[in-house]
Amino acid sequence: MQLELIRWVYRLKTVWAVLLSLLVGAWLIRITGHDPIESYKALFVGAYGEYWGFSATLTKMSPLLLAGLAVALPYRVGLFNVGGEGQIYIGALFSTLFALWLPGLPMWLAIPGTIAVGMLGGALWALIPAILKAYRNLNEVIITLLMNYIAINLVSFAVGGPLRAEGAPYPYSDEVGDSYLLPIMMDGTDAHIGALFGVLAAFVIFVVLKYTSIGFGMNTVGANPHAALYAGLSVRRHIIMSMVIGGALAGLAGTFEVIGLKYRLYHLFSDGYGYDGVVIAFLANANSLAVIIASAFMAGLESGANVMQRAVGVPITVIDAIKGLVVIFVAASLAFSYQRSGLVKMINRRKRLNEALSASALGEDRV
């Protein structure tokens, strides 16, 4: 009983880490000469407790949630997808091209079509590092990271040149047609239904991983790739599948930014959502349902920060500092482990995957 209690304390360590970072954040707010309690009240009420603020949180949550899932799912197979940012850009580029190419489509075709094409874009962008990992065992962290810059610049080139709207003062594309605009959840706000899609995706992933044989296979590859080969699974296929699905989800995030929020493609439109996704997946320990909560929290910090600045006068940069603290404390909390720390697990998982890949370089070619 007592043991069970201690175990729960450990299980909730991410929560303690977040609370601790808010506590240190309070001290930072104090230094800037404001009342921490007043400021946090403004922040959280502004983010969750009030119509306009909550709509802003939901708007932010859409890309964060999807980007979080884009990291969390491949991680279950032992892969670290740092390429969410690039996949977001390519997804947005693909969906913009589709929307501008067929401006007259009716809504029932336009929106599903854009979503499909945007997901395809993200998936294709993730397919490259996935194939390099599966067949040549090249480090996916480096490849996805570097491909982000290619993607960002590709979009900048597109909207600065061939796609640039006529007379635009700034590199952006033409507006997409009316039939492409994603429905809004809350009247009079920006809150499009993207976050809803994200929640749905999170539940689907949760169910697939927990209850289906596909999920069992993915978990097995992540937990012990040698045993997965022995069980008759193709480790390569699982690597590619999980990366491609992750890329598709990030591509979807990019699509929603275009057809849900900005209605056109801007250069540098994503402010590091793909990287925030890494933090969120990390906060959630790669559990897709926890990703919902973690992304709601991070989105709330972002949107609440504006409210806090307006109402109390605390500079937004304090929130950036708090976000940094969250990362540090959550990382530190992994050192306190009831059994085996998540970080050790994660490192071992990657190590074993790499070993199995070099082993299966022999075996899988044949079969």
Added chain:
Amino acid sequence: MRQDILSVQSLYKQFGAVRANDDVTIHVERGSIHAILGENGAGKSTLVSMLYGLLEPDAGKIVFDGVEVSIESPRKAMSLGIGMVHQHFMLVEPLTVTENVVLGLPGSWRLNLKQHAARLAALSEEFGFDVDPEATIAGMPIGMQQRVEILKCLYRDADLLILDEPTSVLTPVETASFFEVLRKLRASGKTIILITHKLEEVMALSDRVTVMRLGKVTDEVVTQDTTARHLARLMVGRDVVFKIDESARTAIVAGKPPLLTFRNVRARNDRGYDGLSDMSFEVAPGEILGFAGVDGNGQAELAEVLAGLRPYTAGEIKLDNKDLSDYSVSDRIHTLKIGFVPEDRHRTGLVLDYSVADNMVLRNFYKKPVKGPMGILNRRYISEFAEEHVVKYQVKADGIHQAVRRLSGGNQQKVILAREIEAGPHLLVVSQPCKGLDVGAIEFVQNTLIAERNKGVAIIYISTELEHILAICDRVAVLYKGTISGYVVPGETSNEEIGKLMAGFREADSNAA
């Protein structure tokens, strides 16, 4: 009067119920090559770990250079002049030879690598090592890396070098030049303790041999006065216990066509050399074919080739007249019905974080009936299957949802056996199934396998533990360097004969001699 550099007197070391070293006494003469010979698990590694300060003896005395010493750490061992080269090298790959050698030396304020390099070059010259101190370790041939390891010891003024299975990683050519190095070291007055299970090395190289078996010293002899045959018998032991009654053994189906045939099969090992070379054999349904031999002679490769985890590069394997190369791992499980109990339970056979129940369906969760409609796992089926077979296979666990990590080795093995046998195999490949198990579990495993054999399953039983093989196999093939050096029928062949085959003397050779 002999001059001993090291004498070990009545050393004891116990791990749990196992006496890894039981009254071990050894005298090592200065300036000699002293071999310690024994099978896997004979206690050789335990002994040298105590000499190098990695383990502490429970009782006994170590006398080095005429003085009784207690070696509580490797640092102490080094300061006494004892150096050790482990089976797996302890080198930092991106660094140069000099940097690796200097690493861990007591430091001074300034590190003069040039000076160290010059001294190393001289040392290398002196023993004919041909090692370039400026070269980086990565990309160096294994044989060279080994010389660097030895240089490391010599640079620390080691008088006594302990080499743990030094040739296990070397190619035949590298081995030959390695022998030369050892002879030069001996000529310059160094003493070498050579841990090995290879008879030929002992005969070729050593001055004296201590043979160990089951933690005890069986004999200490002068190499010149003995024969490989005699050593083999000392190593394998005289008395083999037959637990299985002989009437069960004769149930072999005579005249039945073989289920599995190997024709001139070759496969590479992990290092890219021949793991299996020209392997041919047949197994009939209802037969247990044992594969004996010293570890590293093709055991792992044979099992992996059959399971589909390793490709074969030449030859033909047929099961039931079907060419094995046409079938993937999962086809072999589900279509050809090949069951496989892998050697490494933790790395391959199980997912340690999974529950007992999930591990029981590890190789068929993607097939009906475990996979239900729409790909949803049939949890009820899994639970019922697990509940039933936990009882049938006497798996001791806190329920079927306990992680297998928490189970003992024997119970983990039972989970694997349950899974592989309940799949209804036509061919069952078992690799080292009794490694690390207690007596009760071993008996259970063996009885289970015999019951399967009697049902008509063809079984390939690979083990380095000769007693187990002799106890349950109908025929035994002895592996040597990736091929079969001879067949043995338990009860009809002396251990001497088996030992000879294990050392690579072919039947034809012995006739000639």
